[in-house]
Amino acid sequence: MARQSISLTRPNDEWLKAQVQSEEYASKSELVNDLIRQAREQQREVDWIRAKLVRAEENLQTKGYVEKSADNILADIKKRASANGEL
Template sequence: MSRQSISLTEPNDNWLKNQVKSKEYSSKSELINDLIRQARNQQVQVDWIRTKLEKAENKGFTSDSKDQILAESKSLLND
């Protein structure tokens, strides 16, 4: 496992400390690794959706651009 040195803003450092203090995680490293895993999984999902949108757009399924479809999808999720 590689070691890294990172700088955190005070609010982020306090949040990390509180998560460890509340026993959600055993260390800051464990928490940061979990956050990175979550971000990577989210990126996989975003990439999958983007690919689906591009395929639909290329098939002529809709005249809307992928940006328009994505904006509409986001607005539906926020309702």
């Protein structure tokens, strides 16, 4: 494991300490690693959705207009992805 030194603002340091004191996490390092894991997972999801939307726009340009709203299209994509184990 790589050892790092970081500087935190007072509010962020106090929040980290409170999380550790509540025994939610054993250490600040564990909490920071968990936050980074969560951010990486969210980024993967955002990248996945962005790729699907780009593909949908490309299809729109080649196949024409669709009368579904963006929310409906996104919901359909997520539903199919969940069923296929992609999301």
